Amino acid sequence: MLQIVIGRNKRNMLAQSALITATKGADLDGTLYLGYPIIATADQMVTIDALLTTKEHGVVAIDFLSPDANGGPNEVRDRQDDAYNAVFRKLLDYKPLVNKRTLSVPVQVLSFGPEEIDLGDAELICAGPNSILRKLAEFPPISEDQLRLVNAAIQRVTTIKPSTKRTNVEKANSRGAIIQKIEKEIANLDQWQKSAAIECPDGPQRIRGLAGSGKTIVLALKAAYLHTANPEWDIALTFHSRALYQQFLDLVRRFCFEHKNDEPDWSKLRVLHSWGSSRYPGVYSEVAAANDLSIRDFAYAKSIYGADQAFGGVCDELLAGMKSKRQTEPLFDAILIDEAQDLPNSFFEICYLSARDPKRVVWAYDELQNLGSYSMAPPSELFGKNERGEPRVPNLDEVEGTPKRDIVLPVCYRNTPWALTTAHAVGFGIYRQKGLVQFFDDPALWQEIGYRVESGELSPGCDVTLRRRENSYPSYFVDLLRPEDSVSWHNFEEYREQLDWVAEQIHRNLSEDELKHTDILIVIPDAIQAKNIAGQLTSALDKYQIQAHLAGVTSSVDRLYQDGSVAMTSIYRAKGNEAAMVYVVGSEYAAEPFRSVRGRNVLFTAITRSRAWVRICGCGPAMKEIISELESVRKNDYRLRFPVPTPEALANIRKIHRDMSAAEIAKRDTALKNVEPLLAMLESGELPTEALPDDFKKRLQVLLGNGDDAE
Amino acid sequence: MTLSETRSLVAKLNAQLLQSGLAIATNPIIPFKIRDRVRLSWPEARNAHGVFADQHFASLSEYRTFVTGKHYTSLLNEGSLLQISFDFKRNEIVANRFCFYPCPLEFPENGYPHDFEAWNDLLETELLSQIDALAPGWTPPERAESPGTGGLLRLRSPMRFDFESENRAAAEPTSHVHINGAGAHIPVHAALSLRQFIDFVLSNYYPAHSHLLTEFAPDFCDRSIRPEHEAQLHFDCRRDL
Secondary structure, three states: OEEEEEOOOOOOHHHHHHHHHHHHOOOOOEEEEEOOOEEEOOOOEEEOOEEEEEOOOEEEEEEEOOOOOOOOHHHHHHHHHHHHHHHHHHHHOOHHHEEOOEEOOOEEEEEEOOOOOOOOOOOOOEEOOOOHHHHHOOOOOOOHHHHHHHHHHHHOOOOOOOOOOOOOOOOOOOHHHHHHHHHHOOOOOOHHHHHHHHOOOOOOEEEEEOOOOOHHHHHHHHHHHHHHHOOOOOEEEEEOOOOHHHHHHHHHHHHHHHHHOOOOOOOOEEEEEOOEOOOOEEHHHHHHHHOOOOEOOHHHHHHHHOOOOHHHHHHHHHHHHHHHOOOOOOOEEEEEEOOHHHOOHHHHHHHHHHEEEEEEEEEEEOHHHOOOOOOOOOHHHHOOEOOOOOEOOOOOOOOOOOOOOEEEEOOOOOOOHHHHHHHHHHHHOOOOOOOOOOOOOOOOHHHHOOEEEEEEOOOOOOEEEEEEOHHHOOOHHHHHOOHHHHEEEEEEOOHHHHHHHHHHHHHHHHHOOOOOHHHEEEEEOOOOOHHHHHHHHHHHHHOOOOOEEEOOOOOOHHHHOEOOEEEEEEHHHHOOOOEEEEEEOOHHHHHOOOOHHHHHHHHHHHHOOEEEEEEEEEEOHHHHHHHHHHHHHHHOOOEEEEEOOOHHHHHHHHHHHOOOOHHHHHHHHHHHHHHHHHHHHHHHOOOOHHHOOHHHHHHHHHHHOOOOOOO | OOHHHHHHHHHHHHHHHHHOOOEEEEOOOEEEEEOOEEEEEOHHHHHOOOHHHHOOOOOHHHHHHHHHOOOOOEEEOOOOEEEEEEEEEOOEEEEEEEEEEOOOEOOOOOOOOOOHHHHHHHHHHHHHHHHHHOOOOOOOOOOEOOOOOOOOEOOOOOEEEEEEOOOOOOOOOOEEEEEOOOOOOEEEOEOOOHHHHHHHHHHHHOHHHHHHHOOOOOOOOOEOOOHHHHOOOOEOOOOOO
């Protein structure tokens, strides 16, 4: 199948549209890039109008004829030469494609226009819509391996992560050897990542992706590409975890070098925290300053709105201020938002108002990684309403031949299919005895995130069985790992026993499995207890002379790990990080009452930190609930079987499982405390149940139904 | 004390500090070679190249470098640091460095005792930006409604106890403490043990936690102060009381 990726073409829209129409139905296996790549040569930047990379015809650079009937054969020849040289050099920079002193794949070049044209020069290959496939047929095929290398060279994401030196690996099948093989795999962009990184519609664009699907890299690539293609644009790349700041700077810098061999102009491409501080300007603080409105800091926000709602509160204030002004000051030509699930709705409306027409706001998120107090609204609500009271962005429907406005990244590179299915099962409560705790608004999203319907139907009220699609994860997971070893769970009678077991396993990982300290991550879902548990773990590990650290203040996600010491972290600091072996300590946190959605999301996030193996540990009755769900996942051979909730059932699920605010929890606790003496009197027989007023008894019976959750 | 006993002792200390809630982040001490010695120190010390020499003693930038660069063994819940390191030769301690680095800012309220992440965020955004605000040439952001640094700044000197067994010929005392200036070498009667140092910090600055080390065995080093230093005002204590 030919994937068409529509970048930013400024030259000849008619030619672009004709090329899409002419090639769309062709029996070609590969990619047609439009307005991509942009290649820096010694003295200029060359934007390739179209680049076709297919097994059938190899690498073909396509130059669009100028709309004004072109300047004759000489100009066409010059442009073809520029395109050829730029692509040739780009590929030549990629060693695996070089054979001795030249490329192992030929580069072809042709010119294309919306109408057939003959320049009267046999050396110049020109084509129109009717002749393009015939002309392409003259170019020889390349092998699948060569195509893979060509795409790696064009995308240049292979060098994103420096590979860990593993001189300690001696055994062929140790865990160390396995993770070494996983790290060596070439990471080409998949078709969805390509679209998300390169396509930029004239309006908002949503990118949804699973944990480990490459959202952060895609956004950094997109920022670098848009900046290179439009150096005059003011672009903001924003995020919520401060720990991501350095990572974004590094990625954007590297990708800009790939495109233009130069440092980005940081005054035009700005990596900004969503809020900001006097140290790091943020989108919020910049917008407030530009609109001459108050900039609120954390101390102020916490005192007025509480720590949980601090940012939401100040964004609401700022938005109200902006709306009360006749005209707001748009600051950016494009705003790219990562971790959108952690940001309040008003922030998106602020971004919309702060974006210049045509309002290029790109937001990427994974709903299940939401650890905060906000939930993602659909675009019709997210960007507010216009003066007529209509949604500013009613939908994200696709318009044929234009860049996609709604992209889902379904391939998960970080997690094994078994870990991901397990994480989804506990995240949604698929096998929870009392039913689901949350669900997607649109059931079809399951298929978009890489599941296939094995039986039943993904429609409200129907039973369905889902399984990860074979193309939704890299094949090496299946080749190298076994499901029962990749995901395992362990219930303990005593907390101490759990910690001792984890310490013993880590000892084995380090002494027998050839893993390094930096391959291991201990995640503690309960942030409040994190210090205490980490202290006990430090002691337990010390029995094996294993050093450990509890991650503290750091300006970079990359600094979570330290050589010679095992990292322990609360769930928040774990976000954005991954490790070959993950131990989740105190997983019962997810099943404790009154914390259902947030607790489940925390466990989902913890499990999805694992690159190869995850050990889900816990104790107590709540852990038994989690274990029973995990066992169901395995019993069902990593399938998800459940009845799709009807809209009414979904509304009920949301009502029951919405997370309570601190004030609500306090009110509940007081009420429970007040009723305790009455319960004690009834239990002891001091007050016989018969003595309760009839009306009171009736009300209780109605409320409790059959004595179970009203689910 | 051997090298592995020392590592274990620091792990035990960190465990106690975390469990009591006094520490919010910890680093182990790890061994690495320094000339003919093995140094046991926090992991980042290995890559510190010039970090210590580049900073002025007790400066805000020094504190900031230590916090953001993870140059500590324990980060306490109000921002103070404990730095612990030892030098070994043939499995014997020949030098140590114990530093208590108080946080230069005092938070307006202690509203984050249970929320590790909120505390971290506060430290990173508020505290560090407050420190930056003191830099020459800094101007407050327009319309910012920050409480300002006036009420938060505390002029507290770090206290660094150094012991170096191999500089007996030098003018400075073998065991000394730096207070208020890198050039001040206030004599100490002997090398401090880790237990003595932590007891000193806890009982004077965190009295609510002074019981933390009751399970740690008492540990004293031999008296090493020279007569000319003993004649000066110095730190001393008696082990027989």
